[in-house]
Amino acid sequence: xxxxxxxxxxxxxxxxxxxxxxxxxxxxxxxxxxxxxxxxxxxxxxxxxxxxxxxxxxxxxxxxxxxxxxxxxxxxxxxxxxxxxxxxxxxxxxxxxxxxxxxxxxxxxxxxxxxxxxxxxxxxxxxxxxxxxxxxxxxxxxxxxxxxxxxxxxxxxxxxxxxxxxxxxxxxxxxxxxxxxxxxxxxxxxxxxxxxxxxxxxxxxxxxxxxxxxxxxxxxxxxxxxxxxxxxxxxxxxxxxxxxxxxxxxxxxxxxxxxxxxxxxxxxxxxxxxxxxxxxxxxxxxxxxxxxxxxxxxxxxxxxxxxxxxxxxxxxxxxxxxxxxxxxxxxxxxxxxxxxxxxxxxxxxxxxxxxxxxxxxxxx
Numbered sequence: 081x082x083x084x085x086x087x088x089x090x091x092x093x094x095x096x097x098x099x100x101x102x103x104x105x106x107x108x109x110x111x112x113x114x115x116x117x118x119x120x121x122x123x124x125x126x127x128x129x130x131x132x133x134x135x136x137x138x139x140x141x142x143x144x145x146x147x148x149x150x151x152x153x154x155x156x157x158x159x160x161x162x163x164x165x166x167x168x169x170x171x172x173x174x175x176x177x178x179x180x181x182x183x184x185x186x187x188x189x190x191x192x193x194x195x196x197x198x199x200x201x202x203x204x205x206x207x208x209x210x211x212x213x214x215x216x217x218x219x220x221x222x223x224x225x226x227x228x229x230x231x232x233x234x235x236x237x238x239x240x241x242x243x244x245x246x247x248x249x250x251x252x253x254x255x256x257x258x259x260x261x262x263x264x265x266x267x268x269x270x271x272x273x274x275x276x277x278x279x280x281x282x283x284x285x286x287x288x289x290x291x292x293x294x295x296x297x298x299x300x301x302x303x304x305x306x307x308x309x310x311x312x313x314x315x316x317x318x319x320x321x322x323x324x325x326x327x328x329x330x331x332x333x334x335x336x337x338x339x340x341x342x343x344x345x346x347x348x349x350x351x352x353x354x355x356x357x358x359x360x361x362x363x364x365x366x367x368x369x370x371x372x373x374x375x376x377x378x379x380x381x382x383x384x385x386x387x388x389x390x391x392x393x394x395x396x397x398x399x400x401x402x403x404x405x406x407x408x409x410x411x412x413x414x415x416x417x418x419x420x421x422x423x424x425x426x427x428x429x430x431x432x433x434x435x436x437x438x439x440x441x442x443x444x
Contacts, residue, residue: 115178117233117244118218122174124211131166132208133250133257137200142257153257157329159420160259169207169248172231173218176246179230184239192232193221194241205250206236223248255326262422263368263413265319269347271375273315275434278339283436285312290348297439304440311439318431319345319353326423330367333421335360340367343432350375351406353413357432364429368417370410372403 111117133142143154144161151161182192189195190203197206197219204221217236225231231248234241251257272286273295285295295312306312340356356367423429 111178111181111240111242113178113180116174117176117178117235117242117246118173118209118216120214121170121209121216124214125170125174127211127214128170128209129212130210131170132210134197134206134208135204135252136197136202138198141205141251142254144257153254156254156258156327159327160416162257162259165249165251165257169220169250170209172246172248173207173209173233176231176233176244176248178242179245180243182232182241182243184241186239189221189234189241192234192241194219194232194234197236205252207250208236220248220250255324258324258327260323262322262324262417262424263319263353264321265345265347265351265353267313267317267320269349269351270316270319270345271348272346273318273343275315275341275343275432277341277433277435281435283434283439285315287316297436299436300440301436304443306439307441312434315431315434316345318343318428319355322424322428324422325363325425328421330419330421333365341433346373347406348375349402349406351410355432357429359433363423364426364433366422366424366429366432367420368413368422370413370417372407372410374403 116122129146131142131144132140133144135141140155142156142161144151144166145154145158146152147158151163151166152158153161183189186195190201193203195202195204197204204219206217206219209216209218219234219236221232221234221241223231225243228247228249229245230243231246232241233244233246233248268290271290272284275283277283284298286298287295294310295316297306297312300306335358338358340358343355343357345353345355350373352371352373354369354371356369358365
């Protein structure tokens with residue numbers, strides 16, 4: 081073989097090696113069925129310190145940041161974030177394996193919901209994931225495939241889209257990334273509720289024992305009756321499983337000249353939660369605060385034998401440790417809820433502003 085042919089051969093081998101190297105560097109072409117769609121994410125899962133959620137028009141929906149206390153929404157004044165949703169999506173993406181390669185043609189992205197987020201008509205959600213030494217941006221498209229166990233995704237900047245094995249739910253708005261839990265005070269703990277309206281009307285309900293079925297409504301007008309025996313029970317359960325629809329800093333809240341309706345919930349062990357409620361436009365908003373009072377002995381129910389073992393209302397001295405636990409609970413509630421104004425679902429919100437007429441049967 082002459083020198084010219086050798087040079088041609090070496091050149092061809094060099095070009096082949098270069099092509100092989102370029103292909104190995106092209107991640108979008110190196111993924112196949114069973115491969116993780118985001119290689120390396122699983123290894124840094126516990127080190128992720130921020131996730132930015134974007135939607136159509138490159139609009140930032142939520143900026144999630146992990147600090148010493150946990151995950152917060154930085155663009156919501158560091159309100160606690162929905163850790164369950166964060167975990168579901170990050171763990172889902174870390175475990176996601178390619179089920180099938182789909183289109184690399186941008187004309188067909190819309191069918192899968194993986195169009196570029198910069199497009200104002202984009203239907204998907206982009207997660208921009210950051211950790212020390214690692215970053216990834218992925219567009220999550222339709223997630224209804226396989227009953228929610230499969231999802232369409234495309235790594236931002238790559239042409240290739242994929243159907244992956246993952247249960248993902250990135251939501252569609254900022255509120256979806258909030259920790260929705262406000263309070264969970266079951267009605268079995270609530271001894272009494274007093275609702276004081278700005279016009280002076282007071283609605284008071286109470287029950288003698290935690291296991292009592294229904295609340296008694298005080299001062300029912302003569303000649304009137306309740307709609308049914310348990311009509312006030314929903315009021316007593318207003319703080320049970322209470323979740324937010326939205327939240328805003330109290331510092332920016334302006335109720336104008338409106339006075340709040342104030343509902344005070346007192347438990348059998350002395351916790352008092354006060355809810356101040358305002359009607360604003362088409363929503364009802366609340367501010368919450370907790371205090372502690374010395375619990376009163378429970379009343380005996382009719383027909384209950386005196387001196388029953390373990391009965392509430394005994395003359396036992398106040399349990400200082402129990403009082404301390406309730407105080408700690410009040411402090412925890414205040415630390416979490418003070419400084420915020422909450423919007424709650426209408427079926428819960430209406431319980432904080434009930435009036436006597438709402439509980440009474442029509443006059444005959």
